[in-house]
Amino acid sequence: MLDLLLRYDFLLKNRNFPFRVLEFNRKKVLELGCGPTMGFGPIAVFLGCDTYVSCEPMFNDEIRSNKIFLDVFLKKLHRDLLVPIFGDRLTFVEWVKKIENSVIVEKCTYLDMEYCSSYDYVISNSVLEHVSLIQIDQTINRLKQESNIGLKFLHDVDYGNHASTDWVFENLYNICFNEAREQNKPHINLLRCSDLLGLFTNANFECSSIPIVSIDNSHKNIHSSWSNLYDKDTLSTKTSLIVGEYIS
Numbered sequence: 001m002l003d004l005l006l007r008y009d010f011l012l013k014n015r016n017f018p019f020r021v022l023e024f025n026r027k028k029v030l031e032l033g034c035g036p037t038m039g040f041g042p043i044a045v046f047l048g049c050d051t052y053v054s055c056e057p058m059f060n061d062e063i064r065s066n067k068i069f070l071d072v073f074l075k076k077l078h079r080d081l082l083v084p085i086f087g088d089r090l091t092f093v094e095w096v097k098k099i100e101n102s103v104i105v106e107k108c109t110y111l112d113m114e115y116c117s118s119y120d121y122v123i124s125n126s127v128l129e130h131v132s133l134i135q136i137d138q139t140i141n142r143l144k145q146e147s148n149i150g151l152k153f154l155h156d157v158d159y160g161n162h163a164s165t166d167w168v169f170e171n172l173y174n175i176c177f178n179e180a181r182e183q184n185k186p187h188i189n190l191l192r193c194s195d196l197l198g199l200f201t202n203a204n205f206e207c208s209s210i211p212i213v214s215i216d217n218s219h220k221n222i223h224s225s226w227s228n229l230y231d232k233d234t235l236s237t238k239t240s241l242i243v244g245e246y247i248s
């Protein structure tokens, strides 16, 4: 997770974005779908966040006392966090105590979360593509309700087929759009980068995308139902960051 954050930070810096991803200090942070090991939570705590909250339908709270998580996973992460860019902020014991006391994870989707708050920072990795089409509008609406003015957000989104095929868009772009959407419905929503930008913009978020991985599809047969809907750049984007701010 630390490598991901450093990569995001580099990308933001490269694009002269007015904020850095590692600026968690005194922020109220929300992560969508943190995964089994609290996602970016332990790092956000180390970097001084006020609160870290997440919603993860697959979360198992027993991780908090799991020996391997504490003695191997967190120990290694703590060593990595002590590198000179971050400095010697918290001892391992202090950090683990803070994680115990301040990390809140609810085992549910964001829409079902009981915990309500207003946040300064929202982050996710490979989650937005899994939010069902029925829930995506409401999800972005709730994000808006829980946004402080000036909130920053960063979502890393994977537009590929999430399967181990040579071509990452196999069984997506080579078949009819509606068929692909139907087949993948339980798993991924097939919203493309431009769709997500549209949804965030309509909800008054100021946002843009930063491509991370682009794929050359020029030698592939793209079904006309896809090329009628999306331009080449959109269809070549495998992963991108959706980054922005909440202005009003």
Ligand SMILES: C[S@@+](CC[C@H](N)C(=O)[O-])C[C@H]1O[C@@H](n2cnc3c(N)ncnc32)[C@H](O)[C@@H]1O
Binding pocket: 032, 033, 034, 035, 036, 039, 055, 056, 057, 058, 108, 109, 110, 111, 124, 125, 126, 127, 130, 131, 132, 135
């Ligand atoms: C590919 S995993 C990524 C997990 C983690 N972010 C990581 O980087 O390892 C996608 C995660 O999103 C979660 N998820 C799917 N829909 C969600 C929703 N509506 N709200 C919150 N989490 C969701 C899933 O349970 C799953 O753990």
